[in-house]
Amino acid sequence: MxxxxxxxxxxDAHDQxxxxxxxRIESADHYLDLYRSRMFQLRETFYTLGAREGVADDPGFRKELQRVSDTADENVAHAGRRxxxxxxxxxxxxxxxxxxxxCVLAERGDTD
Structure with missing residues (x-):
């Protein structure tokens, strides 16, 4: 020490x-919110593109979109835990x- x-x-040292x-906490919260928002936008964009191209109901497309969504959700959960x-x-x-x-106050004999 x-x-x-x-x-x-x-x-002063404690304040700093x-x-x-x-x-650090505020920054982590901010970046997690940005990540969450961006991942939501990407999922929506991919789904819209898939719908426009006629593959939104394709099992392969849906499986990959779900995989990406699950990965993003896992990342958000991990970051939230951190x-x-x-x-x-x-x-x-x-x-x-x-x-x-x-301790410092006790060493000095202060009672405040």
Whole structure:
């Protein structure tokens, strides 16, 4: 653990870590939303194209469209789980920050 000269230095470092972690989570959420939206658009476009070409009801076409859809859904689920892990890590980091702050205050003899 890094030793900080003042409580303010520790709190500044914690603030920076929190902002960085929050940006990572927000960015992951944003990119997942973009991916989900793009995959929905692609499925709709492929189906429309298939309908226009008269193959939308073809079992081979439907099977491949379903395979692509399933893969996209699996990717979204995996990314959602990873975002959940990032949120858990963020919560653990907040608890650790509280403990570090409490230790610094205890060492200084502060009660706040």
């Amino acid at each position: 890094v030793t900080y000269r003042t409580l303010a230095e520790l709190e 870590e929190r902002r960085t972690a929050q940006r 975002i959940g892990e990032l949120e858990e890590e963020y919560s653990a980091m907040l608890r650790e920050h509280d403990e570090q702050r409490d």
